Amino acid sequence: MPQTAATPPPDNAPRKRRPPRRVEVSRVQVLSPAMRRITFTGAELEGFAVNDPASYMKLIFPEPGQTEPTRPLPDGPRANTMRTYTPLAVRPEAQEVDVDFVLHGEGPASTWAAQAQIGQVLFLMGPGPGYTLPLQATAHLLVGDDSALPAFETILARLPATARVRVLVEVTSAAEQRALSSPGQLDVQWVVRGLDNSRAGQALEAALRQAGPPDARTHVYLACEAGAMRRLRELLTGELGVARGQIVGRGYWKLSTVNHPDHDYGDDA
Numbered sequence: 136m137p138q139t140a141a142t143p144p145p146d147n148a149p150r151k152r153r154p155p156r157r158v159e160v161s162r163v164q165v166l167s168p169a170m171r172r173i174t175f176t177g178a179e180l181e182g183f184a185v186n187d188p189a190s191y192m193k194l195i196f197p198e199p200g201q202t203e204p205t206r207p208l209p210d211g212p213r214a215n216t217m218r219t220y221t222p223l224a225v226r227p228e229a230q231e232v233d234v235d236f237v238l239h240g241e242g243p244a245s246t247w248a249a250q251a252q253i254g255q256v257l258f259l260m261g262p263g264p265g266y267t268l269p270l271q272a273t274a275h276l277l278v279g280d281d282s283a284l285p286a287f288e289t290i291l292a293r294l295p296a297t298a299r300v301r302v303l304v305e306v307t308s309a310a311e312q313r314a315l316s317s318p319g320q321l322d323v324q325w326v327v328r329g330l331d332n333s334r335a336g337q338a339l340e341a342a343l344r345q346a347g348p349p350d351a352r353t354h355v356y357l358a359c360e361a362g363a364m365r366r367l368r369e370l371l372t373g374e375l376g377v378a379r380g381q382i383v384g385r386g387y388w389k390l391s392t393v394n395h396p397d398h399d400y401g402d403d404a
């Protein structure tokens with residue numbers, strides 16, 4: 136288990152379920168052709184607090200024919216249409232949370248986000264643990280695709296001014312690039328995948344190779360397509376000499392797989 140990952144429960148352990156919170160869309164912003172920032176609000180967000188950066192939560196979407204999802208019961212079955220997202224910004228005083236959705240095409244979450252309108256209702260559960268940021272580290276590397284951009288933004292916001300941080304992000308087109316900021320010393324590189332998802336991670340791999348070995352003390356947060364995450368971790372630990380314990384890898388989605396689990400740290404490889 137990587138040193139800086141929050142420890143996920145084993146696959147067969149019962150997972151503690153947090154109460155579902157009913158939330159309404161209060162704002163929809165177009166950040167780029169394939170990214171929507173959606174603000175959710177509601178009295179049931181009372182007490183919703185996120186501690187770690189790159190935490191996650193579950194969103195429950197309406198089934199076909201429903202205008203509002205069914206509220207899950209504490210001991211009832213899991214909601215069918217539930218997906219994992221990053222709480223990007225939480226404003227407790229306004230009872231608001233922002234979520235950035237990648238519009239990747241087919242999929243209940245992506246399809247819902249593409250049509251989202253003010254007043255629509257979802258249920259939200261969580262949050263779950265995120266990245267235990269190694270604050271003593273002076274060099275950080277964040278590597279991933281567009282689905283991890285919200286997680287990266289939460290990490291960047293927590294870094295001290297003394298930290299050097301390199302961010303390498305793979306997006307589908309150059310139009311997806313946007314400004315990132317951090318109190319740390321930030322260096323951002325965008326690479327383009329195109330629309331062929333079977334190429335996920337290839338542009339990241341090429342950019343990492345080209346940059347060569349990072350400072351040996353660099354701590355890495357690596358989040359993208361699950362197969363790509365495993366290949367990139369091999370590249371980092373092999374050719375590029377980064378200690379495995381300094382890398383937290385997470386599969387955020389998996390090629391041709393519906394609802395990939397939220398706790399894929401690649402421990403099988």
Ligand SMILES: Cc1cc2nc3c(=O)[nH]c(=O)nc-3n(C[C@H](O)[C@H](O)[C@H](O)COP(=O)(O)OP(=O)(O)OC[C@H]3O[C@@H](n4cnc5c(N)ncnc54)[C@H](O)[C@@H]3O)c2cc1C
Nearest residue numbers: 191219220221237239242243244245388389390391392394
């Ligand atoms: C901890 C964690 C945090 C996450 N945070 C975010 C976040 O803040 N924003 C965000 O957009 N995503 C985030 N994700 C990823 C998101 O959970 C998945 O992309 C999810 O599969 C989307 O659900 P869906 O219903 O759209 O597609 P699914 O029904 O799950 O999948 C349908 C098809 O779409 C493909 N697919 C799924 N996601 C992608 C993608 N991103 N790019 C290309 N193809 C894809 C699948 O391979 C499958 O073939 C996070 C995942 C994890 C584990």
